[in-house]
Amino acid sequence: MMKMLLITVVIALSFCFSSSLLAHEGHDHSHEVAQLSVENGQVREFLPxxxxxxxxxxxxxxxxxxxxxxxxxxxxxxxxxxHQHKHEGAMMKMEKVSNIEIKAHESVQFQPGGLHLMVFEPQEPLIAGQERKLTLYFKDGNRIFTNIEVISLAEQVEQSTSAKHHSHH
Ligand SMILES: [Cu+2]
Structure with a gap:
């Protein structure tokens, strides 16, 4: 029941556009907007x-x-x-990080045991099958608006198990 979510991405150009209109600095300033996409966005239901x-x-x-x-x-x-997981001796700790670099032509995967989003303070319960709006904010002022699917703990376990099997290939 794993759904591949290929999500259309909208990148807000307004910041870049207005700054290029206002800035007459006398040199050629090419505004290259990062083309980013988000796949497999999932957030797990809160456990009791x-x-x-x-x-x-x-x-x-x-x-x-x-x-x-x-x-x-x-x-x-x-x-x-x-959040990022970090090994400290035999201990696995997690720590909050303020930014994540996604290099040109590369992907960054948020996954169990590594980078992840930590979510708090639900205004109403997250229920498996729902979709929630996810907004990603980038340093250059761009934003991505997309959806993230709510999954159950069972689905999450199933997927991380099958991901391990896939990694043998
Ligand atoms: Cu965390």
């Missing part, structure tokens, strides 16, 4: 009594310019943080 849950996605940068993700928001959730 849990204060937080996790979200995963893949961001691909098809352009010649590096992109830097600085913030994410999801409709109906009070707070979304970008």
């Amino acid at each position: 009594a849990a204060e937080s849950s996790v979200g995963y996605l893949t961001i691909s940068n098809h352009s010649k310019v590096d992109a830097v993700l600085v913030k994410a928001t999801i409709d109906g959730l009070g707070r979304v943080e970008i």
Whole structure:
């Protein structure tokens, strides 16, 4: 029941456009807008009594310019943080990170055990099968608006198991 979500991406050009209209700096300033896409956006239902849950996605940068993700928001959730897992001796800790670089022609995968979105403060329960609006904010002022699918814990476990099998190929 794994659905490949290929999502159309809208990149807000207004910031770049208005700054190029206003800036007459006397030199050629080519505004290259990063072409980014988001796939497999998923956020897990909150477990009973849990204060937080996790979200995963893949961001691909098809352009010649590096992109830097600085913030994410999801409709109906009070707070979304970008987290990274970090090994400290034998301990696996997670820490909040302020930005993630997605290099030109590369993809960054948010996945169990690595980068993930940590979500807090649901205004109403997340229910598997729902779609929520996800907004990604980039350092250059661009934004991506897309949808993220709510999945159950069982679906998440199933997918991370099948992802491990796929990685043998
Ligand atoms: Cu976390």
